[in-house]
Amino acid sequence: MPYRWTSSSETTSELRLWPHNSLPAKGFAATVLAIFALATVPLIMLLGSVLLWGLLPFVLLAVAGIWWALQANYRSRRILEILTLSDADARLVRHDPGGKVQEWHCNRHWARPALHPDDGPVPNYVTLKGAGREVEIGAFLSEDERKALYDDLRARLRPA
Template identity: 30%
Template sequence: MTAGNAFAPEQQVPEPTDAELFSALLTPHRSLNQTGFIVLMVVVSGVSFVGGIASWLMGAWPILGFFGLDALAIYWAFKVNFRRARAYEQVSVTPSELRLRRVSHRGHVMEWIFNPLWVRLDQITHEEFGVEYLYLVSRGERVAIGSFLGPDEKASFAKALTAALLAARRGPVLNPI
């Protein structure tokens, strides 16, 4: 039983949502995938094993342990590298907000919400290397963005984000029929 002025579920009007002007998922670049890692570890382990056995046969048996430690250190370094690659930054721009969501490799989430009318993108550029740092600045708050990107990637991202901020400042475009 419903009240006289209640809407039936099929008659409810959906809430107006802001159209997303820009969305980007920034992830750290890793040049070695899981398959490459397995192949590399097989090669390193094989070389360490052959070198260790050769040293052992020549009478330098302690060298066998050091070869094993080297292979273990390489394995550990790559595992740390792969774990750090799980971090990402998610940036989205709508006419009413710019949202930056940063997730660390441990899963810690930090989120900033800015008004696109008041935020600006600052770039620190080196004449030889290109864009070194990107910051979102709004009302005295300064947040670094895309710190793990290369200079060319930062420049491309800055160009796209600046265009999205300009579109948000222009406001919605009405297209009458």
């Protein structure tokens, strides 16, 4: 799952959430290389011809477009959410891809997770309520992961 609980002390635990990355760096390089190789196979017949130089820029442009699209996807998924739970406090910090940082803080006693099966922008939308605000958490996770996250949050925020 693209989230992990850690305990920094007996009284403090931390939840880190990030989007799932199905194409690692090696896979990215292999994909771009394979697309380039497959796109240049038809050009082998044109070796030594002036027509090769007319078609080669379009092949390179297509490969560059694929590379740019995959890089844009990586950039848009640089999201990190950190929920820190101590005995008294609950703090959620969200780092957006553009570098913007959003924070939410409340007394842990009043923090409550909520699951919205149909009301949110995604199915099984998870929010945290407290301090007069309701904030989303883990909206980038899959539907099953959001359900599991809600169950984890409910168990961790349950009063002792």
